[in-house]
Amino acid sequence: MLGIDPTKIAFFAEVLVSGLLSGVLYALVALGFVLIFKASGVFNFAQGAMVLVAGLALVRAFGWLEASMPFWLALPLAIIFAGAVMTGIAWAVERFVLRKLVNQTALTLFMATIGISFVLEGLGQQIFGAQVYKLDLGLPRDNLFALESLFDGGILLNKLDLWSAVLAAVLVAALVIFFQKTRMGRALRAVADDHSAAQSVGIPLTRVWFVVWTVAGLVAIAAASIWGSKVGVQFSLVFVSLKALPVIILGGLTSIPGAIVGGLLIGAGEKLAEVYLGPSVGGGIEQWFAYVVALVVLLVRPQGLFGDRIIERI
């Protein structure tokens, strides 16, 4: 460390950590994409809309319940309500859309999810209102200073970011175990690889799709509650999903760990780029840095860091 100003190191660490923490949020949304892609081979365009609907359901139910009961009761009830809404959506999507499209091409299914996203955006705002709602789930929002003994003044951290990181870690651990260790997990992977083959060994396609859309809906609730706490529940949550695109391209569309690592890399990368490269090119890098990374990844390693390499025999 000789010759380097310790405050510069502390500053670097601060930028890095805050980037990693915002990367966790990207990863949360990316997870929803990866889950559905893994289990049905469908790129789910409606994931952003699902985050919006989950957020709206949560914030409206919470606001209404909180008026008549204590906070500790209102919060779980609101989460259960949002869970029920997402389960209902999963059921409806399977029943009225996917079931009709068994054994269709991935492109057909993708187009169907675009339709689903419009329906969800419209219905969600019709039912729950289209204003910006403030979401306060009682998570701490104040800042704290870490590693004060190491650096003068320590590193500035936001507690909300830390909590979301913890939440994401728990979610990912649960999902990985679910996918790797249970019969349903194996069934999900099987369906992702080959619809007909999965059906022929007796895996009920319809139930698998229902389960995976439900799980993606629950992940959307987690993403919505964190994002909602940060920026409020509003229509722009739909566009959060756009930030997840470079994340899954970098991490690989089929990998849960890839979604996490991709999220962290993109989050840290764009913050560091903004701070250290930004001034020399006039700033504003943060907005497009992730997409440039995604473009480079597509050129060099199309399957992403952790994705499966798919070779089609022709």
Next chain:
Amino acid sequence: MTVMSAPMTFAVPSLCSPHAVSSGTPTDHAGAAACCLLEIDRVSLRFGGIKALNDVSFDIRSGEIRAIIGPNGAGKTSMLNCINGFYRPSSGHIVFEGVRRTHTRPSIAARGGIARTFQNVALFKGMTVLDNIMTGRALKIRSGILKQLIRFGPALSEEIEHRRKVEEIIEFLEIQAIRKTPVGKLPYGLQKRVELGRALAMEPRLLLLDEPMAGMNLEEKEDMSRFIVEVNRTYRTTITLIEHDIGVVMNLSDRIVVLDHGCKIADGTPAEIKSNQQVIEAYLGVGG
């Protein structure tokens, strides 16, 4: 030509008249149930204006190897797809183990004991050989999801039991060396073998094989034939297979049904089929 002198008992009018009777096997419903595992009863399948299957009837007896042959586009795979529920027949019935249905769903057929392989290998490419075959056990796992997660008590012994069964199949098919290899990396012949393994893991009562030897070299074909015969003998599994290699079909099967343009044109033992004039015409395109 010796074929000319052969009896014509198995010829059915080429117009596929609706009451074409399959000769040689009893098809009256009262008496047939005892010996027949599966009975196809006047099944037709239409896609728009195209008749993929036209009033086809035949049966599959318990414990036999039954082949379905015919030129390309004859409706062989469509037939299998009807049996395991991928397609829904436009008319007719399928009687499996005494239960009469117009149509079924793949997951229900699987639960009923019908397993199949596909013309183009349909494996779970991202998974290892072991995991692929393990999916064949999907219907047999009984313990709940939580118990599976913590691997406790009955769930653990159940998992061990399933693994034991799968290892038995792996050994039977002589693929021990590749059990941890992702199937996408395997050569074609081995993939076909893994696919057979997955079907066997279901412990089916009826095994449908759609061109199990397509694209294989002679040695691989011999291996596959040996496995099919052994499965039939040791597990007493009834097998229905589609195959283009006539030599293989004649050697393997107990009885053969011949389809052409969606119609059944012959049904009988290999010897009978070999000498059937209509079959020869269908294959060589002679006359009309």
